[in-house]
Amino acid sequence: MATITKHRPIPSTPWFFEWIFDSLQYRLWKEAKTPTRLLRLVGGTGSGKTSFATLAVKRLEQQDNDSNPHSQKPSIVLSVFLKSKEDTQSPAAAVTQEQNNDLFSVQFLAEIERQLDVALKLDNIPTPPTSPQDQTSEAILSSIGFKLHRFSDVYLVVDDLDSLWILPKEYIKVEHHLEVLRSQGVRVLITSRSTFQLPTVVTICDVNLAGDDDLDSESYDEQPAEQTHWHDEENDTLDGLVTWWSCDHPDHDEGPFVICSPCKSAGFTCGNTSHPPPMFTPIPRPITLDLATVPPDDLASFIVHHLQLEHGHFWDMPLDPSPFDPHDLAAPKRIYPPLSPLGKRLLSSIPDQPSDDANDLVSKVKELSGHNITDALHRLELVHQAESLDDIKHARDRLPSNIVDMFTGIFERQIQSRLEGDFGQEVKMRAALALHTIRIVGNCQGTECNDDDEEEEDEVCDDGVLAFKLLKKRLMQEDKKCGHGFTEILEGKYGLDELLGAAGGLLVINTDMNQRVSFFSPSFYQYVKERYNEFLAGKECGSRSR
Numbered sequence: 058m059a060t061i062t063k064h065r066p067i068p069s070t071p072w073f074f075e076w077i078f079d080s081l082q083y084r085l086w087k088e089a090k091t092p093t094r095l096l097r098l099v100g101g102t103g104s105g106k107t108s109f110a111t112l113a114v115k116r117l118e119q120q121d122n123d124s125n126p127h128s129q130k131p132s133i134v135l136s137v138f139l140k141s142k143e144d145t146q147s148p149a150a151a152v153t154q155e156q157n158n159d160l161f162s163v164q165f166l167a168e169i170e171r172q173l174d175v176a177l178k179l180d181n182i183p184t185p186p187t188s189p190q191d192q193t194s195e196a197i198l199s200s201i202g203f204k205l206h207r208f209s210d211v212y213l214v215v216d217d218l219d220s221l222w223i224l225p226k227e228y229i230k231v232e233h234h235l236e237v238l239r240s241q242g243v244r245v246l247i248t249s250r251s252t253f254q255l256p257t258v259v260t261i262c263d264v265n266l267a268g269d270d271d272l273d274s275e276s277y278d279e280q281p282a283e284q285t286h287w288h289d290e291e292n293d294t295l296d297g298l299v300t301w302w303s304c305d306h307p308d309h310d311e312g313p314f315v316i317c318s319p320c321k322s323a324g325f326t327c328g329n330t331s332h333p334p335p336m337f338t339p340i341p342r343p344i345t346l347d348l349a350t351v352p353p354d355d356l357a358s359f360i361v362h363h364l365q366l367e368h369g370h371f372w373d374m375p376l377d378p379s380p381f382d383p384h385d386l387a388a389p390k391r392i393y394p395p396l397s398p399l400g401k402r403l404l405s406s407i408p409d410q411p412s413d414d415a416n417d418l419v420s421k422v423k424e425l426s427g428h429n430i431t432d433a434l435h436r437l438e439l440v441h442q443a444e445s446l447d448d449i450k451h452a453r454d455r456l457p458s459n460i461v462d463m464f465t466g467i468f469e470r471q472i473q474s475r476l477e478g479d480f481g482q483e484v485k486m487r488a489a490l491a492l493h494t495i496r497i498v499g500n501c502q503g504t505e506c507n508d509d510d511e512e513e514e515d516e517v518c519d520d521g522v523l524a525f526k527l528l529k530k531r532l533m534q535e536d537k538k539c540g541h542g543f544t545e546i547l548e549g550k551y552g553l554d555e556l557l558g559a560a561g562g563l564l565v566i567n568t569d570m571n572q573r574v575s576f577f578s579p580s581f582y583q584y585v586k587e588r589y590n591e592f593l594a595g596k597e598c599g600s601r602s603r
Contacts, residue, residue, distance in 0.1 A: 068105070068108035068109075068111065068112060070359065070362070070380065071112050072378050072379065072380050073105075073355065073358075073359050073378070073430070074105065074108070074109050074112055075355075075378050076351060076352050076355045076378070077098070077109055077346065077348075078113075078116065080346060082096060082344045082345075082346040083096060083346070085344060086244060086246065086344055087117075087212075087244065094239045094242075094243065094244045094245060095235070095239055095244075095245045095246075095247070095343040095344065096244075096245070096246045096247070096343075096344050096345075096346065097247045097248075097249060097252070097343060097344065097345045097346070098110075098246070098247065098248045098249070098345075098346050098348060099248075099249050099250070099251070099252045099345055099346070099347050099348065100248075100250065100347065100348030100349060100429075101250055101349075101429060101562050101563070101565070101577030101578055101581075102250065102431070102463070102467060102562055102563075102577070103429050103430065103431025103432060103463070104348040104349065104429050104430065104431070105348060105430050105431075106216065106217065106248035106249075106250075106348065107138070107216050107217065107248065109248070109348075110136070110138065110214050110216040110246070110248050111138075111216075113214055113246060114134055114136045114214050117134045117212050117214075118134045130207065130208055130209035131176075131208060131209065132208060132209050132210040132211070132212070133172075133173070133176050133208045133210075133211055133212070134212045134213075134214070135169055135172050135173070135211065135212065135213040135214070135243075136172075136213070136214040136215075136216075137165060137168055137169065137213070137214070137215045137216070138216040138217070139215070139216060139217040139218065139220050139221065140217060140220065161221065161224075161227050161231075162194055162227055162230035162231050162234060163192055163193070163194055163197065165231055165234065166194055166197040166198060166201065166234055167192065167197060169201060169213065169238075170197055170200060170201050170204070173201065173204045173205075174204075176208075177204060177207060194230070194234060198234065198237055198238075201238070201241075202241050205241055205242065205243065210244070211242060211243045211244065212243070212244050212245075212246065213235075213238065213243050213244070213245045213246070214246045215235070215245065215246070215247045215248070216248045217248060217249070217250075218231070218232075218247050218248070218249050219249040219250050219251045219253070219558065219561075219562065222251070222253075222554075222558030222559075222561075223484070223487065223558075224483075225551060225554070225555065225558060228558070235247070249562075250561065250562025250577075251557040251558060251560075251561075251562050251564075251565070252345060252347075252557070252565065252566060253554045253557060253558065262315060262316055262317040262320055263314050263315050263316060263327075264316055264317075264320045264325045302315070302316050302317075302318070302321055302337035302338065303315050303316075303337065303338055304316075304327040304337050304338075305338065306327070309327070314327040314328075316337065321337065348428075349427065349428045349429070350428070351428050351430075353423065354377060355378060356423055356426075356428060356430070356433070357419050357420075357423060358376040358377060358378055358379070358380075359430060359433070360419050360422050360423065360433055360437070361376060361415075361419060362376060362380050363433075363434060363437055364403075364418075364419075364437060364440065365389075365393045365400075366392070366393065366394075367394075367397070367437075367441050368394075368396065368397040368399050368400035368403070368441075369393050369394050369395050369396035369397055369400035369401075370389050370390065370393040370396070370400075371396060371400045371401070371403040371404045371405075371412075371415060372403075372411050372415060373404075373405050373407075373408060373409055373410065373411060374409060374410070374411060398444070399440075399443065399444075399445070399446070402414065402445070402446055403415040403418065414446055418440070418446075418449065422436050422437065422440075425579065425580070426578075426580070427577075427578035427579045427580060429578050429580075431463075432460060432578060432580050435457050435459045435460045435463070436457055436460075438457065438459060439455075439457050456580060456583050456584060456587070456589065460580055460584070461584065461589050464580075464581055464584045464589070464590070465589070465590060467561070467563070468590055468592070468593065471488075471491065471560075471561040471563075472488045472491050472492050472495075472561075473488075473592050475487075475488035476488045476489060476492065482542065485541070486541055486542050486543050486546070487543070487546070487555070487558075487559040488559070489539070489541035489543060490532070490541070490543040490546070490547070490555070490556060490559045491556075491559040491560045491561070491563070492593065493532055493535050493536075493539075493541075493543075494528065494532060494556055494559070494560060494564065494574070495560065495563060495564070495576075495585055495593065496585070496593060496594075497523065497528060497531050497532065497535075498521060498522070498523050498528065498564065498574055498575065498576065498585075499521060499576070499582065499585030499586050500586075501520060501521055501522060501523045502520055519575075520582075520586075521575055521576055521582040521585075521586065522567075522573050522574070522575040523573065523574050523575075524572060524573050524574075525553055525556075525566070525572040525573070525574055526572070528556075528574055529547055529552065532544075532547060533547060553566065553572065556574070562577060563576065563577055563581060564576060564577065565577050
């Protein structure tokens with residue numbers, strides 16, 4: 058399934074991740090008095106998740122040491138870095154261990170408690186040895202809860218959580234444990250390749266906006282006609298980061314009354330006269346930050362910096378954010394080498410203004426990389442090998458061999474090895490689900506992304522995008538022909554999550570009404586569509602593998 062590893066080295070470009078530390082999502086997670094307590098950073102392979110998680114642990118430790126040097130109750134930063142066993146050993150050994158290991162959720166909690174014990178200096182106290190079979194999640198959670206009271210602020214960073222999904226029951230257990238820790242005041246930061254849809258219930262504000270039965274204030278002038286409403290996240294000034302509140306009084310026959318912050322601020326109440334207001338308690342809401350939303354200027358600075366490390370200082374403007382100390386004006390001359398022939402070609406003749414060629418090159422790398430920093434670095438390797446701008450332009454539409462090798466390696470570890478090896482039915486079934494999903498989405502053309510029964514006449518869709526409802530229908534048709542057995546999990550409680558988890562971050566979901574499924578990057582779509590992988594191309598039901 059996964060193994061717990063030590064921290065990774067600090068990334069070579071820590072300045073690039075300032076956009077996350079400066080984001081509203083991160084600040085609300087770290088600083089809000091009404092804590093959301095869960096920040097989920099989502100990004101595909103190579104988006105910088107582990108690099109940021111490593112940097113976040115160091116930053117949190119340093120900030121807490123600086124801000125609370127004499128506090129009676131210290132802060133603590135806990136961290137669990139997960140890594141797929143397939144990255145550390147042969148795929149066969151990895152999946153065999155995954156099938157036999159049903160206690161990972163206990164090991165996960167035991168690691169958190171171990172770090173608490175080290176901080177409390179309890180790790181040297183002799184205790185009777187225990188085996189995982191002698192421990193229960195409930196007992197460890199109870200012990201952790203008791204020890205958390207010794208700290209003022211508790212942060213927990215969990216890297217690569219979705220690597221557990223190969224056995225969904227264990228993943229869901231860990232998610233449940235994290236929810237318990239959140240309820241005890243722990244602020245949890247998770248990195249993941251996939252945005253799972255758990256829980257599946259959409260929060261709806263229960264305020265009756267059609268009438269004025271619940272209105273205690275006349276300050277709310279605009280009253281839509283709906284009886285209940287979803288909060289309008291698109292127009293929210295906090296980018297959808299809405300605090301929800303709940304009235305849990307037992308007189309509410311249909312369960313807790315839920316209200317969004319705008320309605321609460323406008324004077325609405327639950328309307329129940331059996332108890333005096335206020336009875337609302339905050340509901341800590343998880344926050345998701347997509348790493349593909351990196352600001353364009355930040356990504357441009359990242360690309361320019363790495364170009365100049367190879368070709369010299371041709372970008373005649375300060376980088377923002379800057380990789381250097383702003384007071385060290387000589388840093389670029391000291392760090393960057395003399396101009397190469399390509400660097401001279403990119404140099405601008407106009408002071409304080411990049412050349413058109415340099416701007417065009419940086420923009421094209423940004424576009425082709427899909428805002429993925431590892432993809433961008435791989436594409437820059439092609440640039441470094443080019444002898445002229447013409448060579449670069451001719452290579453733009455070609456998928457670099459290092460990116461092909463990266464995708465092929467991921468595909469072999471996550472899918473092909475599980476299909477071809479001697480593994481159990483559950484492992485093979487999910488690998489088959491991933492394979493057929495990737496092939497179907499890769500072959501999708503235009504308006505096929507919608508169900509014919511619901512398609513709007515003027516709607517135009519991109520290639521490589523398919524509504525989950527239609528994708529599910531096609532997968533079930535293929536399963537009838539192939540007999541892999543994944544229809545059962547598609548129709549189960551976590552059908553969409555099963556699909557995303559099986560693909561291991563290669564697919565993403567656009568959470569609109571149609572729940573469109575697409576690839577995590579343009580490069581991977583190109584890899585699938587242009588049949589770079591012969592195993593994938595030859596695995597259509599009824600066809601022979603090449």
